[in-house]
Amino acid sequence: MMLFRRILAQLVDLVVGVLIILVTFTRIIPFFSADVKNDTVLGVLGFVLVFGLILAVQYPFMKNQQTIGKGFFALKVVSDEKTRPEMTVAVMIQREFLCKLVSCYFICIPVLFRRPGGHEEATRTRVVNVEKSVRRKNLG
Numbered sequence: 001m002m003l004f005r006r007i008l009a010q011l012v013d014l015v016v017g018v019l020i021i022l023v024t025f026t027r028i029i030p031f032f033s034a035d036v037k038n039d040t041v042l043g044v045l046g047f048v049l050v051f052g053l054i055l056a057v058q059y060p061f062m063k064n065q066q067t068i069g070k071g072f073f074a075l076k077v078v079s080d081e082k083t084r085p086e087m088t089v090a091v092m093i094q095r096e097f098l099c100k101l102v103s104c105y106f107i108c109i110p111v112l113f114r115r116p117g118g119h120e121e122a123t124r125t126r127v128v129n130v131e132k133s134v135r136r137k138n139l140g
Contacts, residue, residue, distance in 0.1 A: 009069030
């Protein structure tokens with residue numbers, strides 16, 4: 001059941017990311033293209049906007065050791081390191097953006113076989129269920 005919820009959480013995060021990319025390149029960049037004629041500058045601006053918007057949308061969830069998808073399916077990321085018991089937003093950013101973008105195949109395939117993905121190995125983290133008492137506390 002947790003594997004299914006993890007896959008659905010990934011799909012939610014993917015859909016959010018794709019929607020932000022679509023909005024950026026179909027609505028925001030065309031607005032700037034009237035004034036900025038250099039395609040390289042527009043490409044860099046698009047990249048910065050996409051990364052910034054995704055971070056802005058995910059940041060409130062990252063403070064709770066989650067992403068939008070993990071929050072929706074009552075999952076959270078915890079540290080496996082004894083020297084770092086609390087997860088920081090910096091580790092979440094590294095895990096969610098850098099590791100997943102760089103090593104997608106190393107992430108997706110092992111998770112399907114209930115093995116740690118590349119992003120989990122690199123950041124020494126894992127995904128767990130949120131306990132009901134914690135969910136009620138955060139909601140209430």
